[in-house]
Amino acid sequence: MNFCSNCGAKLVVRVPPGDSLPRHVCDSCATIHYRNPLMVVGTLPEWEDRILLCRRAIEPRLGFWTLPAGFMELGETTAQAALRETLEEARARVALGEAFTLLSVPHVNQVHLYYRARLLDREFAAGEETLEVRLFGESEIPWDAIAFRTISTTLRHFFADRKEGRFRMHAGEILPPK
């Protein structure tokens, strides 16, 4: 961040009065430009005892498997974002269930939220950012080819909860790889 998005002047980095952290400040129009973590929202779609995964057609992690998810847009609720991303990436229509995992990923400034979801039909297909979409039973999950640790963590909680016969919300964090 170099220039003020409001007036175009050069920004300086400084702790504003009453604040405790350095911010990008515009001395020309007095705007403070905050930067904050972003939310990534998606679903864990179920069909009978199988779950839907998408193989990524874009970087990062092109060719790896993921749950349908993406950045929340302005004006959306988390539920709307989850339904939209599921439709965009897997062309899949789902009935949304409970919020299931809420995972902070502080080293990339993201918070990931996954909802449980039930596929309404089997008419899913690869969206623009997806190479293929498939249903996987627990024994078929390609654990070595999962795109992100938020996804493998969400899948592990799902299979563990399903075995226990009781689903609950899991909040946690994903720390940087060693």
Added chain:
Amino acid sequence: MNFCSNCGAKLVVRVPPGDSLPRHVCDSCATIHYRNPLMVVGTLPEWEDRILLCRRAIEPRLGFWTLPAGFMELGETTAQAALRETLEEARARVALGEAFTLLSVPHVNQVHLYYRARLLDREFAAGEETLEVRLFGESEIPWDAIAFRTISTTLRHFFADRKEGRFRMHAGEILPPK
């Protein structure tokens, strides 16, 4: 958003290739400037059968009561943000409990997350953005002077769950006032 924060050139608003929504695009350095909802994170601190509220020293809603909460910072987990805001606004040290409410507020592009929390001592005090901090029993809650609907919703879920003897996570949304 008028100017490119990367190179300072004037921005245009247009749907980028492969996208479906208009974005602020820089034709000079090819940066796409996305805007996304922000997370507000806080706690619902308990002391015996009372809960802690802060009276706001800043706009919006100066003089109204709220739970300690604020915008997540870069590099934080949601749990760290909740503890930091509780310390900053109420000078209170808490043991964090479960994630309790997750409320989308789409008309202001925010997602609010509140954790249950237990005060470790009674040494709380007003922080910089707070006029006073007090403990309230259920019958003492100043319902007509609560700052935001995310707060009154979180408090109502808390007292309802406490009556039921069973706390669970509540995900939902706050729609614009009529």
